[in-house]
Amino acid sequence: MxxxxxxxxxxxxxxxxxxxxxxxxxxxxxxxxxxxxxxxxxxxxxxxxxxxxxxxxxxxxxxxxxxxxxxxxxxxxxxxxxxxxxxxxxxxxxxxxxxxxxxxxxxxxxxxxxxxxxxxxxxxxxxxxxxxxxxxxxxxxxxxxxxxxxxxxxxxxxxxxxxxxxxxxxxxxxxxxxxxxxxxxxxxxxxxxxxxxxxxxxxxxxxxxxxxxxxxxxxxxxxxxxxxxxxxxxxxxxxxxxxxxxxxxxxxxxxxxxxxxxxxxxxxxxxxxxxxxxxxxxxxxxxxxxxxxxxxxxxxxxxxxxxxxxxxxxxxxxxxxxPTDARVGIQLQLFRAPPGLFSGTGILFLTRLPMQTFWLAVVQSLMTLMLLTVAANTFISDRNGIVNGYMFRYISPILIGCFHCLFASAVTAFHAIRMRMPVRFSPHAMLRAAAVGIAIGFCSLALLAVAEAISFPRIQSYIRERAEDPIALCAYYKSNECRGYNENCDVDRDSPTCLWGVCKGEWKKAPCTRKLNRTIVMGFVPFGVLSILLFGMFVIDGFLHYRLFRVSRLIAAITSR
Structure with a gap:
């Protein structure tokens, strides 16, 4: 032999x-x-x-x-x-x-x-x-x-x-x-x-x-x-x-x-x-x-x-x-995601985290685009210059946050289709965490700006400021047949916001407080609602990112048995 x-x-x-x-x-x-x-x-x-x-x-x-x-x-x-x-x-x-x-x-x-x-x-x-x-x-x-x-x-x-x-x-x-x-x-x-x-x-x-x-x-x-x-x-x-x-x-x-x-x-x-x-x-x-x-x-x-x-x-x-858990670990090691958008996610595909994160990013983008559309509509609307001028002061900072939210949602979507085991705190993960954190900050600032914009002292201060250049304010009084803000101009005729010397007319001399407040509040409501929704979505985004690390540790423990 x-x-x-x-x-x-x-x-x-x-x-x-x-x-x-x-x-x-x-x-x-x-x-x-x-x-x-x-x-x-x-x-x-x-x-x-x-x-x-x-x-x-x-x-x-x-x-x-x-x-x-x-x-x-x-x-x-x-x-x-x-x-x-x-x-x-x-x-x-x-x-x-x-x-x-x-x-x-x-x-x-x-x-x-x-x-x-x-x-x-x-x-x-x-x-x-x-x-x-x-x-x-x-x-x-x-x-x-x-x-x-x-x-x-x-x-x-x-x-x-x-x-x-x-x-x-x-x-x-x-x-x-x-x-x-x-x-x-x-x-x-x-x-x-x-x-x-x-x-x-x-x-x-x-x-x-x-x-x-x-x-x-x-x-x-x-x-x-x-x-x-x-x-x-x-x-x-x-x-x-x-x-x-x-x-x-x-x-x-x-x-x-x-x-x-x-x-x-x-x-x-x-x-x-x-x-x-x-x-x-x-x-x-x-x-x-x-x-x-x-x-x-x-x-x-x-x-x-x-x-x-x-x-x-x-x-x-x-x-x-x-033991069953050992067989599960072997099966997880051999699992490959089906072909498609999430084919590179591997075992993480079974947790549905890639799909959830991706669709969350899509909804974030849609909400941000809606917010930009509302802002654009405000700029091109036919409102009186008094109302538009007041809203422009608070919308401009919100627009900066909108553009960052678009960037943050794009980073989240890209990370959703690229995440894979083993999950590490890579530069991409750090970029996503930073972008989401900054987006949460911008949404918080937007909510604070809306809350400040609809407050009574801010509106009153703005009307007194515009009274120094009375042309636009006088046009608003005439178009709405009112005069003054939070004051009776028949009694307090010396008030600077009544503009008796500039705006002469026989229209009703009721205050413009209710009309002006309603117009401003209705203009800021969409910004407030969308800012709240975006704030919640980016908080969920951060939670999903944290959950990704938790789940990856659990999977690593199972597959190592």
């Missing part, structure tokens, strides 16, 4: 393991089961090559059934900080609680995926038509299989075509992608010489992998299970698709294919299903389309994979019985 069977291929040549390709995929946090991973090996298991294996441990995890099968799914990919959904197809090499590793992976955009599906349907229709013609001619064979032809990406038969299953991942690749495909073929081989051209190809290939276009095939890709959706299991592939150990420079990938089907056999055999009657050698040779695999290599690989599968199954069973 070889010293390190993991480093030998089917021909007995020593090889080096190939790490998974790092591409534009989401990887998950380390599996929680790894915390309690053991090194126990099912020593009682007897691996037989030409007879059914005995004493295999029972593998209970249902997801092991996916190993060795072709699947397609909709996967989340992050491109330039934007979450995109792309279609992926490949063969499941290994699966654990948090991740799934695929071999021979192809990525498709939505348009390419639909075109590929239509093309496969057309090819299937043509094959069915040809079979009907052959059946009528009496030349149809009972064991005829549905096959399609594609370029031989494995480097066999001098680049000739080969037959693969209709469900093969690469079978539906668009014709205009051939040039791009050829760039990935070298990933399946071991190149002893690397020159400038190889470096340029690798750079361009990496750009494609990190992009959002249709690419492939890629040898190995690992996905976070939380980032895949709508998983569909494909049909069984023909053995000619996985023809391993035919090309010496493809031995790395071939060894991974061998291990994949060994895992599949062990999973099936441990469940005592219909494949239990099959032997390890016959099963692997059938699936890999290769006879004469070294006995020692096959037995060693089977023992290694059986130990790995048993450990994963045991750890998943153990961790499934852990």
């Amino acid at each position: 070889p010293e390190n069977p993991q480093r030998r291929d089917g021909a007995g040549n020593e090889v080096e393991p190939v790490p998974p390709l790092e591409g534009n995929v989401e990887t998950s946090a380390p599996d929680a089961a790894e915390e309690c991973q053991t090194s126990s090996t099912p020593t009682e298991a007897v691996i037989m090559l030409d007879e059914p294996c005995r004493n295999l441990p029972k593998l209970h995890w249902q997801d092991f059934k996916l190993i060795g099968r072709c699947i397609s799914f909709l996967g989340e990919s992050v491109v330039n900080d934007e979450t995109l959904f792309l279609h992926y197809e490949g063969y499941v090499s290994m699966v654990n609680k948090n991740t799934i590793t695929l071999l021979n992976v192809n990525r498709f955009t939505s348009d390419d995926f639909l075109k590929r599906r239509e093309r496969l349907e057309q090819e299937k229709t043509k094959r069915n038509a040809r079979r009907e013609v052959k059946a009528q001619e009496g030349s149809s064979k009972e064991d005829e299989k549905d096959i399609v032809t594609r370029e031989n990406i494995w480097g066999e038969n001098n680049g000739s075509t080969e037959e693969v299953d209709e469900s093969g991942v690469a079978s539906g690749a668009p014709a205009d992608e051939n040039n791009r495909r050829s760039m990935f073929l070298s990933l399946f081989y071991v190149n002893s010489r690397r020159g400038k051209g190889d470096a340029e190809t690798q750079s361009e290939r990496q750009k494609l992998i990190c992009g959002a276009g249709s690419i492939g095939p890629i040898p190995y890709v690992t996905f976070a299970r939380s980032a895949i959706h709508d998983v569909v299991v494909g049909n069984e592939q023909r053995s000619s698709f996985m023809s391993i150990f035919r090309h010496s420079s493809k031995k790395f990938f071939d060894m991974q294919c061998l291990r994949m089907y060994v895992r599949r056999f062990l999973v099936s055999a441990s469940r005592e299903n219909k494949e239990q009657s099959l032997t390890l050698r016959s099963f692997v040779e059938s699936k890999c389309n290769y006879k004469g695999i070294d006995d020692n290599v096959l037995v060693s690989v089977a023992k290694e994979e059986l130990a790995a599968l048993a450990n994963i199954d045991k750890n998943i069973a153990k961790c499934s019985s852990r």
Whole structure:
């Protein structure tokens, strides 16, 4: 038996393991089961090559059934900080609680995926038509299989075509992608010489992998299970698709294919299903389309994979019985916000704080715009100059506060869509806290200004001040048929606000107190109401900011368990 069977291929040549390709995929946090991973090996298991294996441990995890099968799914990919959904197809090499590793992976955009599906349907229709013609001619064979032809990406038969299953991942690749495909073929081989051209190809290939276009095939890709959706299991592939150990420079990938089907056999055999009657050698040779695999290599690989599968199954069973709060912590770590405006908020999306903060900022902006509209209407209204002049004195400072409130609401809205764990007192958070605090101060000053503006002494002082330039005040007396403020001008004819010497007329000589007070108060009521509402909203804004730090500490405590 070889010293390190993991480093030998089917021909007995020593090889080096190939790490998974790092591409534009989401990887998950380390599996929680790894915390309690053991090194126990099912020593009682007897691996037989030409007879059914005995004493295999029972593998209970249902997801092991996916190993060795072709699947397609909709996967989340992050491109330039934007979450995109792309279609992926490949063969499941290994699966654990948090991740799934695929071999021979192809990525498709939505348009390419639909075109590929239509093309496969057309090819299937043509094959069915040809079979009907052959059946009528009496030349149809009972064991005829549905096959399609594609370029031989494995480097066999001098680049000739080969037959693969209709469900093969690469079978539906668009014709205009051939040039791009050829760039990935070298990933399946071991190149002893690397020159400038190889470096340029690798750079361009990496750009494609990190992009959002249709690419492939890629040898190995690992996905976070939380980032895949709508998983569909494909049909069984023909053995000619996985023809391993035919090309010496493809031995790395071939060894991974061998291990994949060994895992599949062990999973099936441990469940005592219909494949239990099959032997390890016959099963692997059938699936890999290769006879004469070294006995020692096959037995060693089977023992290694059986130990790995048993450990994963045991750890998943153990961790499934852990306290509920620990499972919740793991789920929170893996959670990703749905695509949209709040896709970058992560776990905080579950607290609804980002949405609440954002909509609060929107309402703040609307209220501030209403306040500005009321102020603009006051400036352009046709009120008498006496009333407008008095209101302008108090509205001007309020306008400055309105512009700051708009700025503060914009800062809050931006922080709502950018907040994420871990929450720290960053410059942006400090800017929001400062802007909200200043906005609360401006709203308080606006309320004080309105309260002072509608006070009786302020109005009386203003009327006496305007009496020194009596033209506008006299016009107000005439238009409202009144005279004086809080005094009877028939009795106190020497009062400076009565303007007997300037405003001569026969109108009613009642005081203007009630009319003037009502006009001024009604003019300031909208400013007071909107200022109160804005004050309350910015106080809530500050409370939500404080609550964000409280909730983030709670989430950090849960996820750290």
